[in-house]
Amino acid sequence: MADIIKLLPDHVANQIAAGEVVQRPASVVKELLENAIDAGATNIKLIVKDGGKALIQVVDNGIGMSETDARLSFERHATSKISCAEDLFNLNTKGFRGEALASIAAIAHVDVQTKPENAELGSFLKIEGSKITAQDVAATPKGTSIAVKNLFFNIPARRNFLKSNQVELRHITDEFQRVALVHFDVAFQFYNNGSELFNLPKENFRQRIVHVFGAKMNERLVPVEEETEVVKVSGFICKPEFARKSRGEQFFFANGRFIKSPYLHHAIGAAFEGLIKSEMQPGYFLFLNVDPKAIDINIHPTKTEVKFDDENTLYAILRSTIKHSLGQFNVVPSLDFEH
Numbered sequence: 001m002a003d004i005i006k007l008l009p010d011h012v013a014n015q016i017a018a019g020e021v022v023q024r025p026a027s028v029v030k031e032l033l034e035n036a037i038d039a040g041a042t043n044i045k046l047i048v049k050d051g052g053k054a055l056i057q058v059v060d061n062g063i064g065m066s067e068t069d070a071r072l073s074f075e076r077h078a079t080s081k082i083s084c085a086e087d088l089f090n091l092n093t094k095g096f097r098g099e100a101l102a103s104i105a106a107i108a109h110v111d112v113q114t115k116p117e118n119a120e121l122g123s124f125l126k127i128e129g130s131k132i133t134a135q136d137v138a139a140t141p142k143g144t145s146i147a148v149k150n151l152f153f154n155i156p157a158r159r160n161f162l163k164s165n166q167v168e169l170r171h172i173t174d175e176f177q178r179v180a181l182v183h184f185d186v187a188f189q190f191y192n193n194g195s196e197l198f199n200l201p202k203e204n205f206r207q208r209i210v211h212v213f214g215a216k217m218n219e220r221l222v223p224v225e226e227e228t229e230v231v232k233v234s235g236f237i238c239k240p241e242f243a244r245k246s247r248g249e250q251f252f253f254a255n256g257r258f259i260k261s262p263y264l265h266h267a268i269g270a271a272f273e274g275l276i277k278s279e280m281q282p283g284y285f286l287f288l289n290v291d292p293k294a295i296d297i298n299i300h301p302t303k304t305e306v307k308f309d310d311e312n313t314l315y316a317i318l319r320s321t322i323k324h325s326l327g328q329f330n331v332v333p334s335l336d337f338e339h
């Protein structure tokens with residue numbers, strides 16, 4: 001029998017990988033914002049058009065890229081953030097897979113402008129479906145601008161699967177808020193179809209929460225602070241009387257990244273037991289800092305699911321810490337329980 005196995009060409013492999021990293025415009029927003037953060041930006045601008053279907057652009061004032069790095073950044077497994085397997089267990093950056101830009105470029109039209117601080121001129125690159133189609137020098141400020149147009153132009157099934165502009169914008173806003181909340185020391189602007197949705201100055205965490213969710217938050221927040229050998233917990237919970245029926249303002253940030261954890265969410269619910277009705281959801285904005293070696297964020301490409309070494313201990317600490325904060329700030333049941 002003749003040999004039938006062949007290696008997939010790079011552009012096909014990239015398109016397959018892209019399906020995992022990029023589900024919708026909001027996935028691109030997340031990757032670009034995180035790259036800007038990793039580049040040390042202090043100001044980040046997000047510009048979208050038509051729910052991200054026409055344009056997603058992130059402009060940062062971070063370290064920028066040399067011309068060679070700019071070309072390389074769109075190759076698969078090209079990353080400046082890790083160099084060996086050990087690094088995976090000691091991550092200080094959002095990215096590390098070196099897959100995002102390669103994936104995005106496989107399924108969209110991408111324009112890049114970038115300049116490192118000390119370079120006189122920057123570079124401009126155009127990449128369409130994994131191929132560099134134009135390149136030039138560019139007079140551009142320090143930092144990087146990446147514009148992603150016509151997402152899924154070469155995967156009609158995916159493009160048709162996208163929801164309305166309004167729904168896609170909602171997903172983008174969710175991603176934006178997650179990144180903006182955790183990086184309160186970075187200034188952000190966010191524009192949709194030319195109108196400004198957010199303009200956030202560098203500020204503290206409380207101010208950022210109020211800026212993102214409105215002045216009503218001012219009276220709702222109760223500070224949380226605890227440090228043990230296993231974890232440092234900090235941030236805010238919302239007073240019980242502001243609990244809501246629907247899930248809404250609930251944020252865990254583990255070592256600086258937004259995570260989803262039904263298990264730890266349950267711990268918060270347990271701390272509020274007796275203070276809110278069982279069908280109500282308490283609001284929270286909590287940072288959990290653990291030893292990077294005690295957390296595995298390499299289990300899913302989008303990195304919102306993570307694995308903690310000692311989840312049971314974390315659960316117990318979280319519950320008692322929240323209970324303590326509720327008690328300390330004289331938060332007492334204000335609801336009339338119906339029986």
Ligand code: ADP
Nearest residue numbers: 035039073079080095096097098099100101144
């Ligand atoms: P990862 O973030 O996992 O390293 P990406 O595909 O997102 O992979 O990016 C590849 C590389 O491109 C990064 O490691 C970084 O060196 C460079 N890069 C991407 N975005 C930026 C940016 N906004 N500023 C500076 N460098 C960037």
Ligand code: MG
Nearest residue numbers: 031035095100
């Ligand atoms: Mg990245």
